[in-house]
Structure formats: structure tokens, C-alpha cells
Amino acid sequence: MTGTVRVRNRRWVLIINYKDQFGVYKKKHIQTDLPERGNKKEAEKLLGEAIEDFQRELAANKIITLDKSKIRFIQYLKDFVKQRYDDKAITLIVLKRKLFNIEMMERWFGEKLLVRDVNLGLINNFYKYCREERNNKNATLKHYESIINPALRKAYKKDKLLKDDFIDELPRFRPDKYKLKPYRVHEADKLFEVIEGHKLELIIYLAAYYAIRRSENIGLKKQAFDFDLDTISVQHKVVQDGTALYASDELKTESSRRTLPLLKFIKEKIQNRLAEIEENRKLYGRAYNHDYLDYLDVDDMGNLIKPDYVTTTFGKILKKHGLRKIRFQDLRHSCATLLKRAGVPMKDIQAWLGHSNYGTTANFYLHPDEEDLMDAAKVIDAAYTKKPKAEIIEIEEVLSLEDEIAILRAQLATKEQQLRKKPDMEM
Numbered sequence: 001m002t003g004t005v006r007v008r009n010r011r012w013v014l015i016i017n018y019k020d021q022f023g024v025y026k027k028k029h030i031q032t033d034l035p036e037r038g039n040k041k042e043a044e045k046l047l048g049e050a051i052e053d054f055q056r057e058l059a060a061n062k063i064i065t066l067d068k069s070k071i072r073f074i075q076y077l078k079d080f081v082k083q084r085y086d087d088k089a090i091t092l093i094v095l096k097r098k099l100f101n102i103e104m105m106e107r108w109f110g111e112k113l114l115v116r117d118v119n120l121g122l123i124n125n126f127y128k129y130c131r132e133e134r135n136n137k138n139a140t141l142k143h144y145e146s147i148i149n150p151a152l153r154k155a156y157k158k159d160k161l162l163k164d165d166f167i168d169e170l171p172r173f174r175p176d177k178y179k180l181k182p183y184r185v186h187e188a189d190k191l192f193e194v195i196e197g198h199k200l201e202l203i204i205y206l207a208a209y210y211a212i213r214r215s216e217n218i219g220l221k222k223q224a225f226d227f228d229l230d231t232i233s234v235q236h237k238v239v240q241d242g243t244a245l246y247a248s249d250e251l252k253t254e255s256s257r258r259t260l261p262l263l264k265f266i267k268e269k270i271q272n273r274l275a276e277i278e279e280n281r282k283l284y285g286r287a288y289n290h291d292y293l294d295y296l297d298v299d300d301m302g303n304l305i306k307p308d309y310v311t312t313t314f315g316k317i318l319k320k321h322g323l324r325k326i327r328f329q330d331l332r333h334s335c336a337t338l339l340k341r342a343g344v345p346m347k348d349i350q351a352w353l354g355h356s357n358y359g360t361t362a363n364f365y366l367h368p369d370e371e372d373l374m375d376a377a378k379v380i381d382a383a384y385t386k387k388p389k390a391e392i393i394e395i396e397e398v399l400s401l402e403d404e405i406a407i408l409r410a411q412l413a414t415k416e417q418q419l420r421k422k423p424d425m426e427m
Contacts, residue, residue, distance in 0.1 A: 003051050005043040009246065010036045010291075012043035014050050026083060028054065071161060073113045074106045080151040093241040101143050115155050120166040123148065127171055139175040182334035183208075187324060194321040199305070200313055202269055203297060207331040210260055211353045214307050214328055215239050219247065221294040225270055230262040234354065240307045255356035270296070277302075 003016045014030040030050055034043050078099060085095040108126055130136040130144070149170050156162040183191065188208060195201045206212045206220070212234060219237035226233070235257055238247045251257055262270075273296060280300050281288050289302035297305045314328045326334075332353060339349045 003047045005040065005047055007036045009244075012036065012039060012046075014043065014047045016047075016051055016054055018054070069114070069116055069161075071115050072111065073109060073115050073118055074102060074111055076115050076155065076161075077102050077105070077147055077151050080154065081147060093239060093246065096241065097143075098147060101147060105144060105147075115161040116163065118152065118155075118162065119164065120169055123170060137176055138173045141171075141173040142175050145171065145173050181324075181326075182330055182337045183324070183326060185338070188334060188338075190321070191318075191323060194323070195317065198317070199299065200310060200317070202273055203305070203310060204314070204331065205266060205269065207328065208335055209263065209266060211332040211335040213237070213252070213256075213332065213354075214310055216251070216256070216354075218295075218297050218305060218307055218310070220296045222274065222296065223294065224296075225262065225267075227262075227267065227271070230264075230267060231259050232262045232266075233257075233259040238304065238307065245304060245306065251354075253354070253356040255351075256354040258351060258354045260352065 003014065006013050006015060008031070012032045012034040014032060016028040016030070018026060018028065032043065032046060034046070081095060081098040081102070085098065105126070108129060109122075127141055127144075130141060149167075149172070152162065152170065153167050156165060156167055191204065191208075195204050203217050206217055207214070210232065212220075215237040216234050220232075220234075221236060224233050224235065225231075234251070236247065236249050237251055238245055240246075277296075277298060281293070281302065284301060287301065289298075292298050292302060292304045295304055299305060311328050315325070317323075318325055336349055336353055339352065340346075344352075
């Protein structure tokens with residue numbers, strides 16, 4: 001039995017590693033009230049005491065090995081997700097959501113269903129119920145699939161709890177594609193105009209120009225900016241669960257850690273913002289919240305701006321100023337699409353967005369619009385060189401209604417001349 005200490009929400013957490021009755025490695029977390037700064041040795045001392053107490057507890061209880069044939073399905077799912085997610089502080093939110101999904105599944109499967117009695121028909125009937133009775137979309141079914149499929153795979157291959165091998169036949173779901181049209185240049189310009197001086201101004205600029213995710217945006221600290229080298233580094237994030245905030249250096253993927261060149265006007269806005277924060281800190285003195293001194297996105301009193309506030313307020317800004325409704329996340333799509341139109345190589349766009357997978361960038365973040373299709377029209381028009389001159393109409397001319405009318409008038413005049421000459425030719 002071993003252990004370690006870790007900081008979570010600026011407090012030390014004791015983590016004990018041990019084997020359960022099945023020989024599966026597990027972790028026991030013990031939250032302490034010890035503040036992070038200057039208390040590591042005290043936390044390690046508490047860890048030693050906690051390990052001794054836990055060993056005595058296990059010895060006293062003499063945990064009895066359960067009959068595997070009597071393991072209940074829902075409990076197995078709960079143990080599975082806890083083992084997978086409970087060892088990472090930032091994934092506590094994910095764990096909470098997974099357990100919530102299992103509670104919903106329990107209403108249908110029941111508490112007493114045994115793992116050995118699970119079969120493909122039962123799983124299919126569950127999904128049928130979700131679709132027909134609960135009107136669940138693929139996105140919701142995908143959440144259930146992400147728990148059921150790997151858990152049953154483990155139950156069959158590792159724990160030998162299932163008699164039949166139907167793992168490869170388990171349903172898989174792809175979330176319904178969100179139909180969106182990223183902002184075009186003139187829409188983005190209007191957005192930048194109306195957010196001037198707003199609390200979210202810098203957050204929106206960083207999302208639109210650097211495709212920085214909401215959690216990464218809120219997680220930006222002073223250390224993220226190198227004003228000598230003119231770079232911005234994404235290394236930290238803040239997520240929200242209800243009213244609680246969780247800060248972590250563990251990003252979505254390793255590729256999410258990225259360092260990008262700092263644009264001059266963005267640099268000036270950041271420097272001005274840091275100066276404002278320092279002025280507010282001096283102005284409000286003891287009343288100022290000193291918990292987030294290093295963070296960029298704080299209000300006048302030093303309170304960290306919450307991710308949910310960003311989402312709701314962004315929608316209100318668009319509605320107030322009559323701008324087309326998009327999600328805050330769609331600013332990343334807008335950034336990717338504009339980079340593509342500017343001719344930036346796909347691998348560079350992938351790095352700019354912080355994607356680990358090239359396919360994610362290509363399939364989900366690059367959206368052809370009318371201008372892209374117009375470019376395609378120009379290419380195919382230039383490719384076919386053998387065509388009647390009378391049918392040649394430049395693509396650019398179609399873009400202007402006035403020019404199109406002028407073309408039609410010219411064609412009409414030509415037709416009239418031909419009709420006037422026709423009687424002479426017959427004579």
C-alpha cells in the first residue's frame with residue numbers, strides 16, 4: 001500500500017493506492033483543510049497516518065471476496081468509472097456526470113440486474129427506450145455508450161463475468177452534427193465593434209484570433225505572456241461545475257499546450273488589462289480577492305470570471321446588438337475557417353487550434369461557405385477553356401446585381417440589332 005499527496009482547489013489531498021478484493025488497483029482520496037502554500041511536509045505526515053489507519057480498517061473489516069457471479073451490473077458500472085476517473089483531480093466533474101448517467105440507467109436496468117445476465121438484446125432495448133420514450137439524441141446516447149461499451153469489454157475480457165461475446169456488436173453512436181455557419185469577416189468586425197470596453201472584450205478577442213477555448217481563456221495567467229518574445233502560451237485551464245471552479249494544468253490533450261505569436265494590438269490590450277488589475281488591487285485593498293492574483297480574467301474586485309458567465313453573456317451581447325446567433329465555441333470555428341481561406345496550411349491550423357488529431361481540424365472545424373464555393377467556381381470556369389464566347393460571364397460580375405443588369409441590357413441590345421438586320425438579309 002502506497003500513497004501520495006496532491007493539491008486540489010488550493011488544499012492538500014491524500015491519495016492512498018491499494019488493491020481491492022478482486023486484486024484491482026484502486027485509490028482512496030482524503031480531502032484535508034491544509035492550504036497549499038507551505039504545508040507539503042505536514043500533508044505527507046498526515047498521509048503516513050492515514051495509510052496506517054486505513055490498513056487497520058481493512059484488517060478489522062476482513063473484506064470478504066465476493067462471488068463474481070453475483071456482481072450487479074449498475075454497481076459494476078459505478079466501480080468502473082470511479083476506477084477510471086477518480087485518480088485525476090480535474091476529471092472529478094467528468095466522474096460526477098458519468099455517475100449521474102449511471103443513475104439514469106439504473107431506473108431502466110434496475111438495481112438487481114447481474115452482470116452475467118446482461119446481453120445484446122437488453123442493451124438494444126435500453127437504447128430503444130431512450131429514443132422512443134425519452135426522445136434522446138445521439139449525443140446523449142453517446143454518453144451512455146462511453147460507459148457501457150468499455151465496461152462490458154472489461155467484464156468479458158478481463159473479469160470473465162460474461163458468458164457470451166457480443167462486445168463487437170454493441171451499438172455505437174455519432175453525435176448529431178451541429179449545423180453552424182461561422183462568422184465571416186464583416187460579422188466578426190461588427191462583433192469587435194460592439195464589445196469595445198466590455199468585460200468580455202479580451203476574452204472574445206482571444207477566442208476569435210487564437211481559437212482559445214473557454215476554459216483555457218479563463219485559465220490565462222500573467223505568466224502566459226512573454227512581452228519580450230511576444231508570445232502567448234496556453235498551459236492552464238479553469239472549468240466550472242455548478243458554482244464550484246476547478247483549476248488545473250491538465251489540458252484537454254497534450255497538443256492543447258501551445259505557444260503562439262502575440263499580435264501587437266492584442267499585446268497592448270493585455271498590458272492595459274494587467275495595469276487595470278493592478279490599479280483595482282491597490283484601490284480596493286483588503287476587500288480585493290487575492291485568490292486569483294495571477295489571473296487575467298477577473299472583475300474589478302478580483303473575482304475570477306466564471307465560464308458559465310462567458311457563455312450566457314456572449315449570447316446576450318449578440319442578441320442586444322442584432323448579431324447572428326452563434327455559440328462562444330463557434331469563434332474557434334470562425335478562426336479556423338478564416339485561416340483556411342487565407343491559405344494557411346492545414347497542419348499549421350491544427351497546431352493553432354491545439355488539436356492532437358488532424359481529422360478533428362479537417363472534419364469539424366473547417367466549414368466551406370459561399371466564398372469558398374465561389375472560389376471553386378472560378379477554378380472550374382478557368383479550367384474549361386473551350387466554350388462559346390457568348391456564354392462567358394465573369395464570376396465577379398455575378399456578385400453585383402447592378403453589373404448583372406448591365407450585362408443583360410447589353411445582351412438585349414445585341415439581340416435587337418440582329419433582329420433589325422434580319423429583314424435586310426432575307427431580301
